[in-house]
Amino acid sequence: MNKxxxxxxxxxxxxxxxxxxxxxxxxxxxxxxxxxxxxTRYKEVNSSWAPNEKVALEVGIGACFGGARALVSMKxxxxxxxxxxxxxxxxxxxxxxxxxxxxxxxxxxxxxNEQDNRNFAKFAKMPMFEPADSQDALDYTKLAFEVSEQFDxxxxxxxxxxxxxxxxxxxxxxxxxxxxxxxxxxxxxxLVMLPGxxxxxxxxxxxxxxxxxxxxxxxxxxxxxxxxxxxxxxxxGVSYQYVKEVxxxxxxxxxxxxxxxxxxxxxxxxAKYTTLYVVEELDPFIxxxxxxxxxxVIGKAKIPICGELTPxxxxxxxxxxxxxxxxxxxxxxQRPPNMCPGCPHRGVFMELNRAKxxxxxxxxxxxxxFMPPLSAMDTCVCMGASIGNATGISKVLSEEDQxxxxxxxxxxxxxxxxxxxxxxxxxxxxxxxVIILDNxxxxxxxxxxxxxxxxxxxxxxxxxxxLEQLCRAVGVKHxxxxxxxxxxxxxxxxxxxxARPEVSVIITTRPCVLVPRDNLERRPSLYVDxxxxxxxxxxxxxxxxxxxxxxTSQKSNIDKIICVGCKVCQQTCGFNAxxxxxx
Amino acid sequence: MKTTNILIAGVGGQGILLASEVLSEVCLMAGxxxxxxxxxxxxxxxxxxxxxxxxxxxxxxxxxxEGEVDIIFSFELMETCRYLPLLRKxxxxxxxxxxxxxxxxxxxxxxxxxxxxxxIAQQFPLTTVVDGLTLAxxxxxxxxxxxxLLGALSNILDFDHEMWLTALKKMVPEKLVDINLQAFAAGRxxxx
Ligand SMILES: Cc1ncc(C[n+]2csc(CCOP(=O)(O)OP(=O)(O)O)c2C)c(N)n1
Numbered sequence: 096m097n098k099x100x101x102x103x104x105x106x107x108x109x110x111x112x113x114x115x116x117x118x119x120x121x122x123x124x125x126x127x128x129x130x131x132x133x134x135t136r137y138k139e140v141n142s143s144w145a146p147n148e149k150v151a152l153e154v155g156i157g158a159c160f161g162g163a164r165a166l167v168s169m170k171x172x173x174x175x176x177x178x179x180x181x182x183x184x185x186x187x188x189x190x191x192x193x194x195x196x197x198x199x200x201x202x203x204x205x206x207x208n209e210q211d212n213r214n215f216a217k218f219a220k221m222p223m224f225e226p227a228d229s230q231d232a233l234d235y236t237k238l239a240f241e242v243s244e245q246f247d248x249x250x251x252x253x254x255x256x257x258x259x260x261x262x263x264x265x266x267x268x269x270x271x272x273x274x275x276x277x278x279x280x281x282x283x284x285x286l287v288m289l290p291g292x293x294x295x296x297x298x299x300x301x302x303x304x305x306x307x308x309x310x311x312x313x314x315x316x317x318x319x320x321x322x323x324x325x326x327x328x329x330x331x332g333v334s335y336q337y338v339k340e341v342x343x344x345x346x347x348x349x350x351x352x353x354x355x356x357x358x359x360x361x362x363x364x365x366a367k368y369t370t371l372y373v374v375e376e377l378d379p380f381i382x383x384x385x386x387x388x389x390x391x392v393i394g395k396a397k398i399p400i401c402g403e404l405t406p407x408x409x410x411x412x413x414x415x416x417x418x419x420x421x422x423x424x425x426x427x428x429q430r431p432p433n434m435c436p437g438c439p440h441r442g443v444f445m446e447l448n449r450a451k452x453x454x455x456x457x458x459x460x461x462x463x464x465f466m467p468p469l470s471a472m473d474t475c476v477c478m479g480a481s482i483g484n485a486t487g488i489s490k491v492l493s494e495e496d497q498x499x500x501x502x503x504x505x506x507x508x509x510x511x512x513x514x515x516x517x518x519x520x521x522x523x524x525x526x527x528x529v530i531i532l533d534n535x536x537x538x539x540x541x542x543x544x545x546x547x548x549x550x551x552x553x554x555x556x557x558x559x560x561x562l563e564q565l566c567r568a569v570g571v572k573h574x575x576x577x578x579x580x581x582x583x584x585x586x587x588x589x590x591x592x593x594a595r596p597e598v599s600v601i602i603t604t605r606p607c608v609l610v611p612r613d614n615l616e617r618r619p620s621l622y623v624d625x626x627x628x629x630x631x632x633x634x635x636x637x638x639x640x641x642x643x644x645x646x647t648s649q650k651s652n653i654d655k656i657i658c659v660g661c662k663v664c665q666q667t668c669g670f671n672a673x674x675x676x677x678x
Numbered sequence: 679m680k681t682t683n684i685l686i687a688g689v690g691g692q693g694i695l696l697a698s699e700v701l702s703e704v705c706l707m708a709g710x711x712x713x714x715x716x717x718x719x720x721x722x723x724x725x726x727x728x729x730x731x732x733x734x735x736x737x738x739x740x741x742x743x744e745g746e747v748d749i750i751f752s753f754e755l756m757e758t759c760r761y762l763p764l765l766r767k768x769x770x771x772x773x774x775x776x777x778x779x780x781x782x783x784x785x786x787x788x789x790x791x792x793x794x795x796x797x798i799a800q801q802f803p804l805t806t807v808v809d810g811l812t813l814a815x816x817x818x819x820x821x822x823x824x825x826x827l828l829g830a831l832s833n834i835l836d837f838d839h840e841m842w843l844t845a846l847k848k849m850v851p852e853k854l855v856d857i858n859l860q861a862f863a864a865g866r867x868x869x870x
Binding site (some may be wrong): 098100101114204205209228257261262264293336337339340346405406407408410418419421423424427428429431432433434435440460463467468595632635638639640642643646655 | 690691702703706711712713714715716717723725726728737738739740742743744745756757760762763764779780781782783784785786788789790792796820828848
């Protein structure tokens, strides 16, 4: 047997391959990103990054209309962006199978909210599978493709951070020998959702969910695991694993398909116990449906809605078992994430802080500009929000305050959903300043390509969107590209454009320091000449991880191993203390 | 067979993920059930990083139940202390004698806590301190610290020496295999 260790995300990629899919499309987002990154191993599948989740889903839908199996993946908030096509896709149904992965993030390890996307299954009336480990992730991916075609519906596969990023043992299978050849096939009654057609399809949607519910009662992915017969637990996904740790003797109904619920199976199971728990993270999604069936269960009365579960947390909520006392460790200095040494965003935020700008922020590595000592971000809502937020707040401010408003947005985020906001800014005469932090990559999620990076997912050269021309094309008259390693120029440009009572865009053009192809030039590390350093601490305002204050000498020091020689610190020093180490 | 729980701690960029990959691969080779878990994303930007590895006959949760950690395997001193409450009584610690200043310390706002090794060893007598960097530099490459540390860890785990070597060869980039094997041997050579 071919046993390997795979993460949930690797297993989903493998399952997609084994299901005979021909297309995979996504926009990156933690914890979903590695699914598409792993698809590049499977050359039989055409895999690509889309500029945003809506486009990713629309591409997947197109492929499925052509008769191919298609996988689309995204993080939980990505489904908000893709919701528009999704809610009508459930009406059209599919031709080739379509599986949409939503990777949720209980505990907000890397997200701006903790939404429970199981609610999307109910809202969009679409079946949803939830794996409990990597083997499930592989099996359910294949299963989801089959169910998609059997019931003529798109199918959700829901993962969470602990499934996507945990590795467990998986047995691999093979890709089918025969894969149907895609073709053009017209079917307007099914594919053209004008009111007359869609009205009829709505009946099909409702009927289909009822059929799936009944079918799910007899399928092995919804299974009962016998314990000692005293306590019953209904659970799914990663919570199942915690139940097995904490309640080893309980009878467990493990649900593989969590929407629609197998009602008869649940009724039969529930009838056997006086004590019945529903153990699930986040919303009372299963619990409310079981309660609505008139069955008494213990769920959110004990288990919190906020945050993720762990074995210890579950034991505490169920039995009052104390968690270890961590109060002593809370006194240790915290270690929050920071921009890398040489990050091109750093100097820009130092200058935004100096200019006392009101910074309408966005999501990316640059959101770390919020952290002290840079402390230059005042809002952060969702991807692309910075520009619209800046427009809106400018509308209600005095002329003097309007000048302080600056939107900052990364290249990937700008192309994701920022460009629409910029169109609005020009169209409706806003006066705010926009900074596009173009580091030529989608850095936050681990450096994925995007339409402005010049490469595709499989590392082939691609046309690189010309951001300057794009801004001009929507009507921005003042577009200036600057090197953010040049602090004097950054400061001057920022001052001039903030003062301008018109829309202006500043594009910073230094690539991310972690992308080798964009950092071929050798830059020597710097050191601090302690004879020149006066200990004024001006350089510490950068918060660069390579610069540290030395208590003994009361001067700054540079860690030459991590310094990449960007020389931004040199420009903050009034005493010429930062010098190059000779090669 | 009881499940063994190892918590690997350190700072983003130190090679913790590779170390946990190698360890998990060894468990798989030994024919055991194994799960590992870590958080990617924000934490990789120089923040605290932690990886859980669990192995045995059958492993359910990939998160180690709180208070049931058998071994803390740590790449940085202060990070070790962050997770001590999760370690079981008489648990073991393998710690790299290395300090990385967190931002508040680098900015001169807080001091790096003192006497950490003594604090750790007092609570947990089964503590092994490894001078990872010095041993790594003897191989000529500072980046082999994680292999040195794995060598030290291998002393207290019940896996064949050969399996470690096979796993390292499989997981490490080809041109770095030799120095990593050398680093592993150096770590294995120290006395637990
Ligand atoms: C709708 C949505 N999709 C994906 C993400 C995950 N995500 C956060 S920031 C980001 C892009 C960051 O790239 P960029 O704007 O270029 O900034 P950088 O990190 O490179 O500085 C992504 C994909 C998200 N938060 N929301």
